[in-house]
Amino acid sequence: MAVDVPDFIDLERHRELAGRGLSQPIRRVLIALTSAVLILGLLNVFGQRPDTLTADSAKAKLEVYAPAHLRGGILYEARFTVFARRKLNHVVLLLSPGWAESQQMNTIEPSPAAQGSRDGDLYFTLGTVPKGQVYRLFLEFQVNPTNVGRRRADVALYDGNTRLLAIHRTITVYP
Amino acid sequence: MDIVFRGIFVFVFLYVLMRMIGRRELSSLEPFDLILLIVLGDAVQQGLTQDDYSLTGAFLAIGTIAVLQLVVSYANFRFPKLRPVLDGEPIVVVQDGKPIEKNLRRERVTIEDLAAAARKQSIAKIDDVQWAVMETSGAISFIKKQDS
Numbered sequence: 001m002a003v004d005v006p007d008f009i010d011l012e013r014h015r016e017l018a019g020r021g022l023s024q025p026i027r028r029v030l031i032a033l034t035s036a037v038l039i040l041g042l043l044n045v046f047g048q049r050p051d052t053l054t055a056d057s058a059k060a061k062l063e064v065y066a067p068a069h070l071r072g073g074i075l076y077e078a079r080f081t082v083f084a085r086r087k088l089n090h091v092v093l094l095l096s097p098g099w100a101e102s103q104q105m106n107t108i109e110p111s112p113a114a115q116g117s118r119d120g121d122l123y124f125t126l127g128t129v130p131k132g133q134v135y136r137l138f139l140e141f142q143v144n145p146t147n148v149g150r151r152r153a154d155v156a157l158y159d160g161n162t163r164l165l166a167i168h169r170t171i172t173v174y175p
Numbered sequence: 176m177d178i179v180f181r182g183i184f185v186f187v188f189l190y191v192l193m194r195m196i197g198r199r200e201l202s203s204l205e206p207f208d209l210i211l212l213i214v215l216g217d218a219v220q221q222g223l224t225q226d227d228y229s230l231t232g233a234f235l236a237i238g239t240i241a242v243l244q245l246v247v248s249y250a251n252f253r254f255p256k257l258r259p260v261l262d263g264e265p266i267v268v269v270q271d272g273k274p275i276e277k278n279l280r281r282e283r284v285t286i287e288d289l290a291a292a293a294r295k296q297s298i299a300k301i302d303d304v305q306w307a308v309m310e311t312s313g314a315i316s317f318i319k320k321q322d323s
Contacts, residue, residue, distance in 0.1 A: 005306075006308065006318060008265075009267065009306075009308060014264060014266055014267050014308070015266075015267040015270065015275065015278070017266070017277075017278065017281070020259075020264075024281070027194075027195055027197075030191060030195045031195060034192070034195070072225060073221075073225050145225035145226060145227075175181070
């Protein structure tokens with residue numbers, strides 16, 4: 001003997017799934033969107049794989065190796081390499097304020113001869129770099145969790161007051 | 176403020192994720208699922224409070240999630256039309272001893288899974304089942320034939 005349909009079960013809706021035509025496509029779209037975000041993550045859209053940017057002139061070459069995409073809380077390193085093609089007497093590295101905005105600067109190695117502010121930018125005096133030699137400066141950071149958005153993180157290389165090179169870049173911090 | 180926003184985002188994301196992955200995954204809690212649950216909890220916590228160890232931060236995070244859960248629960252109760260979206264709907268998977276393949280496939284449930292669920296309710300044969308309904312929680316309810 002057959003049993004009646006259980007209470008609150010509508011055979012049209014719960015057996016034949018009438019009226020649920022959109023639920024599977026919506027689910028597939030959501031799965032596709034989630035997968036797309038994961039693929040973007042693999043493609044370094046959300047950081048923090050470093051990029052190398054270079055600027056070159058007859059006197060020097062400047063290389064910045066640092067990630068452009070970051071996330072709140074992560075630790076990362078920025079490496080600045082100065083290649084002297086001629087003797088540089090008074091090397092100064094000038095960083096735009098975006099480098100320090102809502103970020104912990106944990107370490108600067110080697111310690112610069114002097115550091116301070118020049119018209120709102122951060123400057124690091126690195127001293128003399130003989131012709132053909134390389135100077136590497138390592139900065140270690142941690143991003144504050146509330147630091148979200150995009151800001152300029154330019155780098156300029158000076159010899160005394162003479163601007164030799166500049167690299168224009170931005171950093172994007174994801175929550 | 177940040178923690179409240181993070182709490183809202185995490186809640187909405189987890190809610191959509193749970194609806195998206197389907198009820199089959201929700202119903203089973205095998206050893207691996209248990210480990211996954213702990214890992215998931217840890218990952219969520221990191222994103223929610225990050226380096227905030229304060230009692231205030233914990234209060235805000237837990238409070239946000241609790242209030243949102245209450246809101247969803249109230250909406251579910253107050254507005255029946257929202258229930259299929261928020262909670263899903265039951266699906267009939269067996270009628271008169273015959274599995275409904277289309278519905279089983281939709282929920283990624285095999286005949287073996289169905290038989291195992293029946294055995295848990297002391298039902299040896301699917302033939303003996305009049306109705307089997309996969310509930311919104313992912314559990315399968317069985318109603319035996321009256322003459323079996």
